[in-house]
Each structure stands twice: as structure tokens, then as C-alpha cells.
Amino acid sequence: MTEVTPPALDISHLSVNFENGSGELQALDDVTFQVWPQEFVCLLGPSGSGKSTLLRVLAGLVPPTRGEIRFSGDHPPRIGYVFQHANLMPWRTVIENIMLPLELQGVSPPEARRQAQTWVERVGLSGFESAWPRDLSGGMAQRVAIARALIHDPDLLLLDEPFGALDALTRERMGAELLHLWQSQRKTVLMVTHSISEALLLADRVLVFTPRPGRVSLDLTVPLPRPRSDDLRYTLEFAHLARQLRQAIG
Numbered sequence: 001m002t003e004v005t006p007p008a009l010d011i012s013h014l015s016v017n018f019e020n021g022s023g024e025l026q027a028l029d030d031v032t033f034q035v036w037p038q039e040f041v042c043l044l045g046p047s048g049s050g051k052s053t054l055l056r057v058l059a060g061l062v063p064p065t066r067g068e069i070r071f072s073g074d075h076p077p078r079i080g081y082v083f084q085h086a087n088l089m090p091w092r093t094v095i096e097n098i099m100l101p102l103e104l105q106g107v108s109p110p111e112a113r114r115q116a117q118t119w120v121e122r123v124g125l126s127g128f129e130s131a132w133p134r135d136l137s138g139g140m141a142q143r144v145a146i147a148r149a150l151i152h153d154p155d156l157l158l159l160d161e162p163f164g165a166l167d168a169l170t171r172e173r174m175g176a177e178l179l180h181l182w183q184s185q186r187k188t189v190l191m192v193t194h195s196i197s198e199a200l201l202l203a204d205r206v207l208v209f210t211p212r213p214g215r216v217s218l219d220l221t222v223p224l225p226r227p228r229s230d231d232l233r234y235t236l237e238f239a240h241l242a243r244q245l246r247q248a249i250g
């Protein structure tokens with residue numbers, strides 16, 4: 001018999017309703033999909049299609065109204081979460097922000113600092129250990145947020161438009177850096193983006209969501225070989241996939 005790898009994440013008939021003053025608002029409707037270990041999945045769709053809500057449900061911040069979520073593994077999953085804005089603590093330096101999750105886990109400060117130093121280097125911030133968040137560019141702040149999300153070795157990395165507030169060139173560079181990091185760390189990743197080309201450059205699969213209530217209208221496996229470089233954007237295959245996603249978004 002062949003061993004079948006269980007999905008890292010199994011979402012089954014998930015619906016989420018919110019109470020709003022005049023009644024209920026349905027954000028997600030009967031969403032079912034699975035994510036495989038170490039897979040990089042992008043979520044695309046118009047604003048309001050429930051993509052952030054889905055991440056918040058996975059992080060345990062919003063309860064599902066109906067349906068089920070199952071994580072593989074014998075412990076509750078550790079989640080790393082990165083938002084559009086880095087949300088760094090302004091009174092802590094770069095390295096102190098990165099070591100925070102370890103401190104909260106009870107790791108001793110010298111050990112937390114040692115591990116944070118490794119992450120400072122991995123995300124290209126050597127020399128900025130003692131800088132304050134207010135002195136960082138948007139891209140640098142997001143690097144700190146990504147390091148902070150990865151330092152406690154999460155089972156699942158949730159990225160909610162992490163580069164949405166950056167200029168186009170910084171965004172491209174950050175995408176390439178994230179890809180590089182993912183290739184060395186191999187986390188299971190769910191990332192919300194509005195950018196079709198970002199999704200195609202990064203993801204193994206792209207899920208397209210319908211306007212509210214969000215349902216999965218397309219589950220596209222990205223057949224582009226890895227490692228992927230920016231030049232892929234100019235190929236016919238890329239254009240063909242981009243058109244498919246564009247049409248699915250509507």
C-alpha cells in the first residue's frame with residue numbers, strides 16, 4: 001500500500017456570518033479546500049470576498065459559523081501571521097521585535113537574542129539590529145514582521161497582503177526574498193494578495209474567491225517550474241495563466 005500524506009490543512013464546508021446592526025452579513029459560503037504540507041497557496045479575489053476572514057478563522061481569531069477546519073499534527077498548530085502593516089512595537093528595536101515571540105514562549109533572553117540574530121541575517125537586516133521601527137522603510141519593517149512570524153517555527157504561515165503597502169519595485173524584491181526564504185524554510189503558506197503576477201510567481205496553487213459571500217471559484221495549480229525568476233512574467237505561459245486568473249476574478 002502506498003502511504004498517503006494527510007493534508008496540512010483541511011477546510012470543509014466553512015461558512016462565516018457576521019452580525020451587523022441590521023442583520024447578518026455572510027462573508028464566506030461553503031468553502032472547501034485542502035492545503036498540502038509545504039505548499040504555497042495564494043488567495044486572490046475582489047475586496048470583501050472573505051480572504052482576510054478566512055485567515056482570521058485559521059488563526060483562531062474568528063469562529064466558523066458552519067463547517068470544520070482540521071490541521072494535521074499532534075499539537076495545535078503554531079501560526080505565524082503577517083499583515084499589510086508590520087505592526088511592530090515602536091518601543092522595541094528591530095532585534096527586540098524579532099525575539100518577542102520566543103520571549104513569550106519563555107525562552108531565555110540571551111537564547112532568544114541569539115536566534116533573532118540569525119533571523120536578522122536571513123531577512124537581510126544585518127547592521128539594523130538596534131534600529132527603531134520609526135527609522136525603517138516599509139520594506140524593512142515587513143522584513144522584521146516576516147522574521148518575527150517565522151522565528152517560532154510555525155506550522156502554518158499566514159500572510160495577509162504583506163506587500164500591499166509597498167511601492168511596486170520594493171514589492172517585487174520582497175516577493176523574490178520571500179520565495180528564497182520559503183525555498184530554504186519550506187513552510188506551509190497561505191497568502192492573500194491582489195496581484196495576479198505576485199500569485200503566479202510565488203504560489204503552487206492559486207484559489208480565486210467570488211465577490212461576497214466568498215466561495216472558491218477557481219483552484220488553479222501553477223505549473224511554472226521553480227526556481228522562478230521575474231523574467232517568467234514575459235513568457236506566453238505566464239500570460240495565459242494570468243488571463244485565466246483575470247477571467248475568474250470577473
Ligand code: ADP
Pocket residue numbers: 018019020025026027045046047048049050051052053054212
Ligand atoms: P477581503 O479580505 O477579501 O477583502 P474580508 O474578509 O476583509 O474580505 O471581509 C469580508 C466581508 O466581511 C466584508 O464585507 C467585511 O466588511 C465583512 N467583515 C469582516 N470582518 C467583519 C466583522 N468583524 N464584523 C462584521 N463584518 C465583517
